[in-house]
Amino acid sequence: MAPLQVVIVGAGPSGIAAATRLLTKGVDKIVLLEAENRIGGRIHTVPFGDGVVDLGAQFCHGEKGNVVYDMAHPLDLLESSMELYNNMTFFKSSGQMVDSNVGSWLFGMCLDITDEAGKELQNYRLSLGDYVTSEFHKRVKKETSPKNLTSALTHEFLEWFHQFENSIDGSDSWFETSGSGHTQYVECEGDPVLVWKQGGYSKVLDLLMNKYPNPSLSIPISSKILTEKVVTRILWDQVNGAPVSVYCQDGSQYDTDHVIVTISLGVLKEQAPQLFSPSLPRPKLDAINGLSIGAVDKIFLKFPETWWPENIHGFSLLWSEEDKKIFQEKYKNNEKKLWMQKVFGFYKDLHQPGVLCGWIVGPGARMMESCSDQEVVESCQELLSQFLGQCYNIPKIQAIARSKWYSNPHFRGSYSFRSMNTEKMNVNAKQLAEPLKNRKNRKVVHFAGEATHEHFFSTVHGAIETGWREAECILEEIRCRKCSL
Secondary structure, eight states: OOOOOOOOOOOOOHHHHHHHHHTTTTTTEEEEEEESSSSSOOOOOEETTTTTESSOOOBBBHHHHHHHHHOOOOTTTEEEHHHHHHEEEEEESSOBBBOOHHHHHHHHHHHHHTOHHHHHHTTTOBBHHHHHHHHHHHHHHHHTTTTTHHHHHHHHHHHHHHHHHHHHTTTTTTTTBBBHHHHSOOOOOOSSSSEEESOOTTTTHHHTTOOOSSSSGSSGGGGGGEOOOOOOEEEEEEESSOOOEEEESOOOOEEEEEEEEEOOHHHHHHHHHHHHSSSHHHHHHHHHHEEEEEEEEEEEEEOOOOSOOOOOEEEEEEHHHHHHHHHHHHHTGGGGGGGGGGEEEEEETTTTTTTTEEEEHHHHHHHHHSOOHHHHHHHHHHHHHHTTTTTOOEEEEEEEEEOOOTTTTTTTTSOOOOOOOOHHHHHHHHHHOOOOEOSSSSSSEEESSGGGGGTTSSSHHHHHHHHHHHHHHHHHHHHHHHOOO
């Protein structure tokens, strides 16, 4: 193989973004090594029902300053899913529907707490959970709370919102999420829950590769992508030979001037000590250990028809303490069922009738991933029957599609967040993003991906920006070397 200029490890949004930027600037001796049998990384659009669903990234979060929005909006590819959150219905584990006014008031209050928390959290030393629970109880005690709001319902709702917020942050618990670190994330102005009208989130890959709307103008990247290439070793500071050698599980080797590593933080946590030789510098290892990543999963269910009213967009599930105990006693000899208590809701798909999406985070998500499809279907059927069976005639589930982000060895998690451990170790994304320099003081190993973004971590737009960032860094290195000749 001819000497390479750049090897990109991972063909997710950051890897594709880096590759297309390099190719358009004339750097064409590149290769992308993708461990999966597909491109996209944590963008994973799959056929389901009468269309497609997104097992990974789903929302374009905001408009102003969002590169995904900048690419998609002029082509009218996005629409709002805000209606799903404006008409949320809450059901108790007893099968009773929560008064809509009470549910709306509680949900609105919780959203206000998180939306208004910015300034107070900047220097806050405790967790996000400490802050939200304190504010929640303060506001519930005010006279403006609904008269029919009971202390039991208050507790049940707070537990539900805990799981809902964890799904946004990517943490196992909001007591694990740093209060001050939470403010490092910057929200783009505009609609925070835009979705793709057709084709799912994989459409953004077509936009990056210039395949849409005119395929004849595509950037020639397909021939550069090699799938099922699991990288096992990166030698990045050798005495002789190429600056960097990349080895794969299948025995192949790629010698190159630069490497862009876009693998997830979860994989770096698991493999960094043995993946790089020489070992990574201590600040880099500290960043990998200190930044955090969690498990957020989706469970898509297909029914023969839409059995819920048109004006209901989803069902949020509130467990009572008594019903929790009954459930745990019932399945004390079958721990694989316990994850059911962590599904915090099922919500309709905007584009497909008869499809609901269940959301689950943390330990429950990891436990769910270990179950078979049939076990998950049976458990979801049971869960829906317990919460909704008194109000609706629920038909049998026909099909399932679900994510397994934690158990997949090529991801080991969904997206990154700033934890209390991040604060304790005093690390940041900039440390993770810092390129490695060899003994000739050349930047040879670069790091991209959502976890390396200081403010847009956990997002696709953040991942794309980091791919462009490292591509530009390499282009500058190339220019400097040419000038010194």
